[in-house]
Structures are given as C-alpha cells and as structure tokens.
Amino acid sequence: MRLAFLESLYAEPGPYVSVYMNTSRDGDHPERAIALRWRRLRESLSRQGADAALLNRLEAVVGADAEVPGVHGQAVFAAHGTLVLDGELPSPPEHDSARYGTLPDAMPLVAQHVPEIPYLAVVVHYGGLPTAETHGWVTLEAEAGSWPASTVTPGERLLRRVPVTIWHRASARLGHQLDAWARRAHADAVVVGGNEWACNVLVRRLPRTLRDRVVRVGGPTPTDTGRALLEPQLDRVFRGHMAAHDREIVDLFVHRRAVDGPVAEGLAATVAALQRGQVAALLLNRPPGSPPSARLWVGSRPTQLALTEAELLSFGVRAPREERADEALVRALVGTGAELVVVPEAELRLYEQVGALLRYADGGGRHSTQR
Template sequence: MRLSFLQPLLDRPGPWATVYFDPGQADEAGAKRRELSVREICRTLEQEGADAATVAAVRDDLTGLSPADDPAGRVVFATGGEVVLSHRLSRRPEGELACWAPLPRLTPLLELCGQDPVSLVAYIDRTGADFELRTAAGPQDSGHVEGEQWPVHRTTTSDWSERHFQLKVENTWEHNAAEIAEALAAAHEESGADLVVLVGDPRERPAVRDRLPEAVRAVTVETEHGGRSAGSGSAALEEAIDNARQEHLHRRVDEALDRFRAGRVGTERPTDAVEGVPAVVDAAREHRIDTLLVRPDGPDLHREMWAGADPDQVAVRRTDADFLGDDDPVSVRADDALLRLAAATSADVLIIPFEEVTDDIPAGGLGALLRWTYEPSAA
C-alpha cells in the first residue's frame, strides 16, 4: 500500500485529531445515531485536550458525511482548526475511534482502506478498449483507445474475394490489438497499477496480452466475464476481478515473507531485511526501507518512540533525542512514527495478515525489506 495520499499530513506539526467514523444507515434512525456519535466523538477529543477550533472543524466535517456517498465511512485528520485530510474507507471500522495525539493515528487506516492492489481494468473489443482504474477510493475512468473501425467482421463464404476480405479483417484485428497494447502499457505506467485485468473479446484479449511489454504482461490476467459494451458488467465479472486482486495480494505477501526470511540478520547472505523497532528505525532514518512490514497483532506497534516535527526525526530512546535536530521531541507510538516516515520516503507498506504467519515474523510486528543490502558489522 502506497501512502502518498498522506502527503498533506507531513508538513504540519500537530498535535492531531484522528477520527475513524462509521456513518451508519441512510434512514431516520441512522441519522439520529450519527448525531449522537458526532457529539460523543467531539466530547472525547475535548477531554483529550483538543482545541475548540479543531473540534469544531471535525464536527462540521462529520456532520456533512452521507452514508450514500461513504457507505463504509471516512477517516478524518485535523489540526490547527482545520481538517487537513478526509479519506474514504473501504471497510467499516469496528467501533469508532477518536483520539488527540502528537501524530496522526495511522495504523487502523491500513486495514480499513484495504491493501487490495491498484487494478487497471481494460474492457476490450476488436475496435478498441476502455480503461478503468480501481483503487480504495473506487473506480475511475482512465482513458480509452480506438483502432481501425473497418473491416472487423468475417464472412462465411469461401469465395476468393471474400477470403481476401477476411485477410483484411485479420489485419485489422492485429493492428487494433497492437494499438490497444500500446495504450494500455502507457496507462499502466501513468497509473502505477499493481495489476492489469483484461475483459472482453476472447480473441482480442490474448492478442493484446501477447503485445504488452514483459513487465506489464507479468502482472496481467484475463477473465472471460463481461465485455466492452455498456451494461455488460455482471456479478460474475466483479467476482472475477476481486479474485484476481486477492490472488495478486496473496502472491505478494508470500514473496515478501520469502524475501524477508532469506534476507534478515542471522542468515548467511548480506542483510536484505530487518526486524524490531531499533533496526527498523535505523533503516527508516537512512531512507533504506523499500517495504515496511506490519503485523497487526505485534506488541511493538504501540511501543514508545520519540519524534520531532520532521518525519525523519525519530529515535528509540529519549536520550537519543539530541540527534533528532528538534529541541522538543514528543513521545509517540512506534507504528505511527514509522508509517509517517514511510509516507515521506515513498516506501511501500504491507500488512501481514494473521493467517499468513505461523512463526511470528517480523519480530514484534514491525520489519522492513530494504532498498539495498548491507553487510552486518562484526560487532
């Protein structure tokens, strides 16, 4: 999961109000419950020390939320009397969370926004394709391409002129497949999608896939359900896309854990992975983290750390604060400090689901795959 959308949070000193809010049902009873929930959330923030202007900004933002627009709810981050970021959730929070803390409360976001891969869906026929990008914020148009429109249909006779016409049809299909593949590769590069799903014409799909660059082809799957025409979506298509996304995620978790086991300290190869708060903090400060691994049940997630105003200013012990360059570091949770730094350094973040781990790795619940390896010191 890329945290680039958290960029607005990185340049503000805090403290922060963080609220994970479930708008409930779109009926009269639901409206009454929302009103009571907003009142309780504001009371909690006030009790924890939030200033009146920030509480008012949170109240106004939550009051304006609609179950129709945000069925799973939103997370709101506010400081200095304004809502800095309000982000849509893809899963309902299990009980609302409201807190006032030196840093934004980020870890619940990982599970509630989901880490389903960003998917680029290409709806293909023999004349062109429409592209749709699917993210945690929902689907959005990502462009289209039109190839040659004639001729595109075969005939059923064996007459020489008709066979010649069929050859032109074949050439049109081939030309359009190449056009679609080129446009799809460009859309993939622009979007940074993790997965490409080809939907539509059973002949054109493999023709397009074969013409994709190898790197794009490696993350491309096909489904026989659905098509390009309007209204051709179906429950079967949505299930196929969801299955493709889940399979991609499971492969990614498996590959990350294999790399982590092979590369952590104590193996015979140069270190490619680290675990535990001190080692992860060292790697984070040096911007060496490629992927931050988070096990939600890990005890180290709520371990105390020290942080300054800049995301790079993190330390394990208060006595190390002199190296931060901040005269007044504050006590923070380890997971929030490291996630803020991951967002600042464009590191990826990967949740290790409970069911994927049998040997409690990474230790303490926090680990990292590194951007480059290094030889551990003899000491």
C-alpha cells in the first residue's frame, strides 16, 4: 500500500492537531450530535495546549461533510493554523478522539485505507424488450476505486445507455473501454452485478485478460446512493483479502528471507533500515490502528528514529523525544517513499510482528535479520 496520500500531512512542522470523529447523519438530530461531539473534542484539545485560532480553523471544517451519505467518519489534521489534511473515513472511528502532539496521529487513517485493493465495479440494468410504448434499453454504469476508502470517496462514473436490440454488438465495444480503464486503474478485480442476461452478454464479450478478473455478484444494485457502486458487494468480495501488489511484496520477502537476501525482521533491524532510507516496504502482522505499545525516540527528520535516546544523541540529533512507535513509523515511511503491507500472521509470522523488504543489501551481504 502506497502512502502518497499522506504527503501533505507532513508538509508543515508540528505540533499537530489530529481529530477523528463520527460524522454520520443516520440518527435523530445529526447536526446537533456532531456539534456536541466536536465541543467535547475542542475542550480536550484546549486542555492539551492547542490555541484558539487553530481550533477555530478546525471548527470550520469538522462536520462539513454533509454531502457524504450513510455511516462514515472524518479525519482532520492541522498545524500552525493551517489545515493540512481532511479525509473521509469509510467507517466511523470506534471512539471520537483528538490529540495535540509533535507528530500527527496518522495510523488510524492508514488503517481505514488498508488493504487498498484497486477494482472496477460494473452494474448492468436491463429495461426489457421493445414494445409499442417503449424502446427497451440496457444501462451500464462503471466506477473505479480502491477499497475500502472509495466507499465514501467514489470516483468518476461511466454511464452508457444502449438500445437492447444492439446490446450484443455494443457490449463488445464497451468491453474494450472497460479493459482500458481497468488497466489504467491497475484493477485487481472487475466486480459485475445486475441483470443476469445483460451481464452474461457483457462478460462473454470482454477481452480475455479482463474476463479472467471478473467476480459476479448478486443482490440489489442501486446506482444513485452517493456511495461507491456495489458497496455492499465490494465488502463481501474484498474483506479479508490482500491487494495483488501487496501479495507480490510478501512473496518477494519470503523468497529473499529464504536465501538470506536483503530483508530486515524485528523492530531493531527494521528501525536501523529506516534510518538509512533502505526500506522499500514495511510489513506488519498487527493491523494498523491496534492499541500501540512500543515507543521510539525521534528527531525532527523522518529518518531520525531509534530505540533509545542515546542512539539518536550519538547521531548528533539535538533534543530527541519519545513518541509512539506507530506515529514515528508512518512519518518515516512517508518521508522515505516506502510502502506499508499488512499481512496476517497465519500467512507470514514476523519476528516482533514487523519486518521490511529492503531496497538494497548492505555491503557485507545480508542485512541483519532477527528471528
């Protein structure tokens, strides 16, 4: 999973305000409930030391997502009076939270993007055969996204309406359009729902490379909800799965580990590799957003992190400070352009639940790996 969407978060130096809040409007008096939630969080931030100007800047943004339908949440980050990131959450946070600290609390936002599976969703509706009163149509709608984040941030949608009498011919042309779109989106799967006959015609005419990635789904297929196309079906198809790109990284890690190649395993070895900007992808067994326990010492730069204060002082880092490990790791990944992969422990057990695929090997051979 690439973390480029967090780059703006670190464009400003800290301290940061990090707010996670349920902004769903599915209950009674939703605006009043959101205002009460924000009031509690604002009071907490004020006690933590956030100034009034920064809190006023946040107040203009928190809860300003009334156009997003359904159950969802909001993550907002600000620093020095500047809004640095405002993101929608596919699921409300388990608990509303607000922190004021030297590093942003970014891992819960990352957790709602995992596993970031690219897909193409297609719905085909059949309007019946022509009659004296109606012409008869087949309607196709398609949308690309990355699950689960695209649930609340759906992308551009393709809409085509074709007379049913030429659907067999038109579906071949549309199939090539969908194939080109899926290639651009690097889609792992093409999820297809709707009328069985119209879907059968379309799928049979898709290019073979795309047909092999088709997943047929049933159930209601509304297209005007303001949420992702085929949202409930996407959840059933993708939950518990990894993105194909992430699985390739895991397979490469396993291969390199077996032949003493350039990998790191364990917190100490992984942190040492991050210090050198050596990490191509960080692998975690523990899902992001789990209660953090480990802490690291950090400096002002993303690669200035260590297990002990003494180590950072030996590097010439002035005034190091202790922070949550997840906050320090996310900043290091974004700052060095590294990826994040969450892999179930049942598939790959990592020492201390953390490892790294490295960009290069140390000069002396294999990177230090703990087991």
